[in-house]
Amino acid sequence: MGEEVPEEENERLKLSLARVVNDTTTSDEEKEESDELVSLSLGISLNGKCEKKKKNKNLRESDENLKEGLALGLDIRRGSDEERKKEEEVMSEMWPPSKVLKAARSEDKSGASQHSEPKKARVCIRARCDTQTMNDGCQWRKYGQKMAKGNPCPRSYYRCTVSPSCPVQRCAEDMSILITTYEGTHNHPLPTSATTIAYTTSAAASMLQSPSLTSQLGVLANSDTHLLINSNLPYNLNTLNFTSSFHQFPKPPHFHNSSISTSNSHPTITLDLTAPQTTSIPHIGKFNPAAGFSVTPPKHAYSSTSLGFSSNGSTVSPLQSSILQSPWSPYSDYFNYGASNRNQDNGSLMNNAKQAFQGHPYNHAFSQQQPLLPDSIAATTYKAITTNPKFQSALAAALTTYVGVNGEVRENQIQAKSASLDLNLRGDMVHTRNADHNICNASSRYMRMSSSAPNPPAQVSKSSFGSSSSNMFNQFLNQWY
């Protein structure tokens, strides 16, 4: 039958496809962003040689695993084949992780002058946890423990043992609240039960490192700035808090939120999952850019079984459960996209996003289970965000409205009746909604787990303001949709 298709038809289809691709990748700058995005998600510096003479009998095996990981996880790259090859070669040399870290460290200094490589993003997850470590689905091996200065709890260092070459590590300081900092992206297939967090951290890190966002947030990111989008405020508004602080967790514990913090060293995303579940479900009533509204199930429906996305019999840990409920969760948008009807245009948009996600490091894990999980949609949405200049412009406009051209925070507390800005670092659409929500906070280099730190010093300055007017966001959305 295909042979009967006229050649012009094929050409026409090709052109259509090219247009679609072009729509999302039009400029070189954008292309660079994609490249940087991926290199960051790996967290591997490309320069520098391995000087460490540490014996590693698994090195060769690691190389193979690494390459496999690359094959599985780096399809998202858009760089040239040469670049890819080069990176793969370097990647195969840049192991074990300590080498990576040290190379990255040295590059912070030496490499800064030549080429501003994106610094490795850290994804911090704060979660209440009774156990000493979190069950995030991955296998961790403890390789060290240190008493952190100023913290009565020791900081433990873990490595992912699924693959000897996996760059993801973490350190932990135990208390009621564990702060797990993930650095790097797993370069190997993950257990299904681990993909949630892995994806979340990966997407968050990617989001953080994406110039498309960070440039827009640059006015905030300069000089160690925190961007907070609080959710559990006494009033039914979403509030953006811009704080200037050198500390990663300057927020009172009752501020259940996620935030981005961009320090001068490493960007870190912190997902605060310590919020009571009754208030940390920002998805209720969330505006759905595809359908205009979303059908949100009752709270109890957040369980894995109720959700309907199978995890192949695997259990969901408390942490995973928390993440499932977090605005970062790839699953969270299940409620927003899964039950929505899409018109043609939005369908195209989402299809673009789907296509973009084909190369996501964790896409293979999802695609093996289900044709197209909402996770994919959510994740690819991020891709669409970071690759579509139109959206970036809109985002820039919105943020400028919030922050001001020169980065000064506008003090006016605009009363918002219905609209708010949701910067979902997972890479979701920016959209408006009525309900409470959270978001951003970010920063660093390895994966670490630590207890909640003592109360941080008072913030230097802090100004908050409500979300902007509906008009602004209507305009904002109109640019995009």
Next chain:
DNA sequence: CGTCTTTGACCAGCGC
């Protein structure tokens, strides 16, 4: 016996 954890030593970065 293999795997994992503990723990002291070592190394590198950074500030003074």
Next chain:
DNA sequence: GCGCTGGTCAAAGACG
């Protein structure tokens, strides 16, 4: 240059 600190290594012990 020196000391402090964070991060890592690796030997020894614990455990199943």
